[in-house]
Amino acid sequence: MKRILKWIALLLGIGVLLGTALAIQVVFFRPFDIRIFYEKIFVQRLLEDPELLTQLGLVEQFGINGHNARLTDVSPRQTEKASAWIRESLNQLHAYDRAKLDEDGRLSYDVLDYYLTSSVAGDKYRYHNYPVNQMFGVQSQLPTFMATLHPLTSKEDADYYIQRLSLFPDKFDQVLEGLKLRETRYILPPKFVVEKVLAEMHSFIGKMPQENILFTSFAKRLEKIEALNQTTRERLLGNAETQIRQAVYPAYAYGSLIAYFEGLQQQKDLNNNGVWSLPDGDAYYDWEVRSNTTT
Template sequence: MFKKILKYTGLALLILFVSGAALATHEWYAKKPFFFRAFLDRTLIKIAFDSPETLTSLGFLESVGIKGHNADLDDDRPEKADELFDELEVIHETLLSYEDADLDENQQLSKEIALYLLDFSARAETYRYHNYPVNQLFGVQNGYPSFMEAQHRVETVEDAENYLSRLEKVKLKFEQNLLGLRIREHNGIIPPRFVIDRVLTEMTEFVETPIRDNILYTSLKTKLADAQDIPIKKQAELLGLAEDNIREYVYPAYGLFIDYFAALADKSGNDDGLWRLPNGDEAYQLALNFFTTTDYTADEIHNMGLAEVARIQGEILTILESEGFDIANGFSAAIETLAADPQFYYEDSDAGRAQILIDYQTILDEINAGLDDAFRIRPKAGMEVVRIPEFKEKTAPGAYYQQPAIDGSRPGRFFANLYDIKATPKYGMRTLAYHEAIPGHHFQVAVAMELEGMPFIRKMAPFTAYSEGWALYSERVAWELGFQDDPFDNIGRLQAELFRGVRLVVDTGIHAKRWTREQAIDYMKLNTGMAQSDVISEIERYIVMPGQATSYKVGMMKILALRDKAQSALGDKFNLRDFHDVVLKNGPVPLDILERLVDKYIAQTAQPS
């Protein structure tokens, strides 16, 4: 978890260097650049240039003819992470040397946010191995083929040759990751047995797939066919080389992991919480601190969740009763009756799944056209709905968002999981689309990326309570604006909020209160009415991502509280578009800083005209 945070924080920000704001020679090489923003952006640019995969994902260097990085993969040796931590200490020292008195208000805020992340990184170093970097949701074993399929563009022969190079270099990448896994094993940090079973199944199925049916081969074949000016004969030659590389390098790389996890299985147990690891309680509290950007304890979050579950279930029962449902047997029975009604599901077929994607896009087009009263700022980047790749959808979450490419070559994407048709009831589709896309993640992420004159640490900092809190808040805003006026759509909204309330209970239950995986599954199933497949995927997600699931509800509740505060203080002077400007136009921030920004907006707006 912490390595991922550091990588995301430190690698997202190269664009300034190549987008027309090139730094002067002095500013690039000086220990302390004269311009404060030059220091912030230069620091992260330098880190970014050490990650070829990040450069490919950002997709910006290609527009100026630079493609060499696309032949390489990241250096994943544990020593590389050691070097990063050492580098962060130097960055921290230099950052402190910029006096607040010499910075304007906006620069001071940038400094505060950078220090927040650096201070957390220093605290996190002790727990850098308290995670399972190969698990059923993410890791090099599924991240690599997903990256090659979604991020590596093939428009020329050079691009295809770079693709082939990355197929060859993947075995080294797996060997480097295996070193980190062995360090964790030595430290007593071994995944729960179900995690090992899941990844072994996933990887075994991957290597048993005939090479010409493997996503690494079929993706290249499709990209070559779509490319301009690559002769058919050359395409066939490149595909033959790809087949050889998959056989000689890719499948043996997966074989290393299969052998390792097969041997590790006997050392694994069925205790799932972070509490069972060395210093696990401290590591979990640190995760809660980071993901919620608060000092809430596990007990406080657990009790908050219990209260929210009771409140939201009461609202759902009221609606169900008004629609003629029998609620005498309680929430679980009533919601299961609703979930069992076939009118709310699509046909379990390819045609039914295709229609789901079409209907998601219609929902998004509709709300995008009707937000003028609530939003002044809009992202320029487009938005599209796509299916989660079938090879990983069985264990993937119900949906997720992928940010657009900086250069506009790839729109924002809302990935929908279509594995289990029962996991996509029609009354839940609007809420999910609003959360993942418009006005949720797409508005927040794409708007932040497009902010002008803002250091990139202010655009893409990984404050989950802010970003996920905004997405959950967006579901509520869509309902308030009338986009879920059907009672069943409103139940879908409330179920989604209930789901996040339940997360507070089960995440803390697993990692602090020593709940088993089965206890957590039973609690979530009983209190949400979600499809069993989704419940299992979610609980298993919380086990491998401690604390992350608590950020949604904590963030939403804070944003709503701040909006209520502004409305109460300003009365007729309150404007929803102004409030949303404050939240979105400052980039991701910790919740206490967000409150300070809203307080400033209140004070300025309250002044006499």
């Protein structure tokens, strides 16, 4: 019996070692199987973007929800990291022998190859955009995300919501860092964009915290959580109001985004109403056409 137990223990130990070796190989190197490679880069992409992971809602059913307490890093440092990851992913993809794949495998290969190749080709334009704009800028998209996509079915979800509110200053500091970097490269939003986003941001913080969508939507959704008693609900609402007043509004207000855009409005010549005015604007336009169409 002892000998049998020893053999079982030995086999289990070998299994653990093999599993560990496989995990290391998958995480740090190119996986042997291209299908695992596809899954690897998909997972890596999601892990770097907690807001996207929240939006997709793929893992909450398995009890994985810690990402719902974080906001996506949009700093230049993270942008550079993502750029390097795309180039490395393309190199790893090209290391597989496409000829050995079946028809479905070649199609998957070609789709990913097209996406990564296009991304690498446009990498030099990674700052040729306006993170704060009147149509889908972070200043409006982030509150919309919080009000409509952040899950809110439990006290834990509510705590995560409040935690995310507290992170608005960090998020907007990252945005500001990117805006200032763009400015050194002569990438500035047109005057009409500056005027529209300033009006939008002033309106957003011009309300009392309890009238802001970040509070009203939170309060309405809290009412649907039957497990919460009135005391807990009131405490959560009070915490949300505090974060809107002490974290969210200052992230928008003077010293932050509003101050930066008012400085642009007063000091810069912003008659650049098209990408032609950006550095290598014509080439950037051509790349956008190629990457967004198949013609």
